[in-house]
Amino acid sequence: MYEFRMPSLGADMEAGTLVEWLIKTGDTVNRGQVVAVVETQKGAVDVEIWEDGTVDKIVVETGRKVPVGELLALLRTPNGASSAAPEKSREDTTPQSVQKPTITNTESLHSEAAPVATLSVRQRVSPSARKLAEERGIDIASVQPSEAGAAISRADVERVAKMGASGSVTAKPIPPDWHSQMRVAIAAAMSRSKREIPHYYLATDIDVTRVVSWIESENLKRSVSDRILPVVPFMRAVSMALNEVPELNGFWIEGESRPSSAVHLGMAISMRGGGLVAPAIHDSDGKGIDQLMVDLRDLVTRVRSGRLRSSEMSDPTVTFTNLGEKGVEGVFGVIYPPQVAIIGLGKISERPWVEGGQVVVRKVATITLAADHRASDGHRGGLFLAALDRLLQEPEGLR
């Protein structure tokens, strides 16, 4: 029996509202299938399941807000100990159980991302406080413990109840609209980042003339719909350079660096009406510019329509932000915990550039790195920027 639980879709997520089930009891589901829509502070997310099996029981009704880690549904798995209903599943599960061990690639990929899910600490609530909140009609998620890290007790619930009764503060301090909630989420993640992560910042001006002209000439050969955005070769180069300096790609969890062997580039995408998400392009180091372009377009479309997948939210191993698009010279980013680096691309502009003793006009961009000094040192960060520079000088290699 596999327990499908509310996933953590980022370090700042504490709870989500189950908007829609896309499965029902008895359905067969496959790894990677989108099975539910969950509304988070960052909008609606399509949640995937990472087991094959048959839906045994839907535990949580739609419309309920549940904390990260809570049981949502039970799945009978082909080779799992299906103690609850062995007689039912025997005939259709026996052949599949042989198949199971062969699933390896995506398995390792997702087990690597697993620490992210466990990082979001579940707020401890005393059983009595939980019951009291239910009796008083108070959303337990709106109750704060008396001090950080403490369990929520009856006294905390009573305090909220009292405020609600006197009319001075509503029982639900978080406004229902997503944009305000997203601010709350961003505030939590960024405060944590600045509180916990000792950032160091590096900036390098890179001559990007070659890569820009290469993309321009590539685009001349293509129809409008197939054209590549200038940012895409940079995404490719960043992903490749990360392979050379792996300590920038991964997480800092429980006091130690946990580099990721896969590169899932989190693309910072601003949302209409404000707010920001940085969902992953999975395995970006292994994708060429065409695939990256397709993925980016798909991602941006779905960010704007609010249909991201849970794995995209929880998997990024590093963040890439392209504020240069908006005209800024350089970005000194704030790392999204528990990631350990954020790379910024500044505006590409023509600047005077000295080459071979001559002042020439070149297209130049300031590329920045903000990295977690616990996980890497400035020397390694410098090597990363140097590798990026080198890769950008040979655009054909980015194809």
Next chain:
Amino acid sequence: MNPLAPPITTTYRDAMRMALREALKRDPRVFLMGEDVGRYGGTYAVTRGLLDEFGEDRIRDTPLSESVFVGAGIGAAMNGMLPIVEVMTCNFSLLALDQILNNAATLRHMSGGQFSIPLVIRMATGAGRQLAAQHSHSFEGWYAHIPGIKVLTPATIEDARGMLWTALMDPDPVIIFENALLYNLEGNLAADAGPVGIDRAIVRRTGDDLTLVTYGGSLHKTIQAAERLAGQGISSEVIDLRTLRPLDMETVLESLAKTHRMVIIDEGWKSGSLSAEIMARVMEQAFYDLDAPIERVCSVEVPIPYARHLEQAAIPQVETILAAALRTVKNHV
């Protein structure tokens, strides 16, 4: 007896002797036997004077063989007598465990209800007198594991005076554990004091913030801790379980429903113990009343040491009860 007469000042030991005398006087089927209960007057002097008053037929010194004289008591009870058997300390009662568990506790069931065993076994329990491991353990929690018997732990002078007769009237075996440190306990006893109920726990002190559950020798330390807690503005309720089997969970849970926090004080060890059983029942029956994890103050898991400072460090004390109570209240507010 005149209910309006002023209370008398007495001790736990004398109250227990009063209870024995009352039983011996009230019913000719009652007799007492055990090691040194007659001529010597009892190891803890509880039975002093009874031999002279009631004679050798009813106050019987036995050989040093717990299995024999407990077995004889079971046989007498099966044949219509109301025996009171004294086992010097519960440590030695293990020699009679076969008689208690395999015979006394089971015969009603195995005979399809044909036999009753209206036997009372008294034994001393507990540490604190520098008598070392073989004389200092607390096995009342173990006995509370056994279906078919009742386990009583009188902690007050009233209960020492009143539990014995009620136990004798019970058709099944009853074991009374007397914490040896209590024998010198002094206090008032109503002039008309007599038998008391043995079915319910008693709230010895009322409070709102915290429930302290205990019994026997730890009751008085717990009350002292409660008084000190009151000095810090924490109002604690003290429950004296009185009977460990069957447990009166109703009284415990009623208190927990009010205070939502609990500390259990038990001179037994923690592992597989009475305190563990109470915690388990709270989980089963009142999980949603808990506002903080339950704490336990029990004996350290070692054979009770001989050296005084080590012995005192091994068993529950006012200070350790106080510390556990403060953790429960302050760390989880």
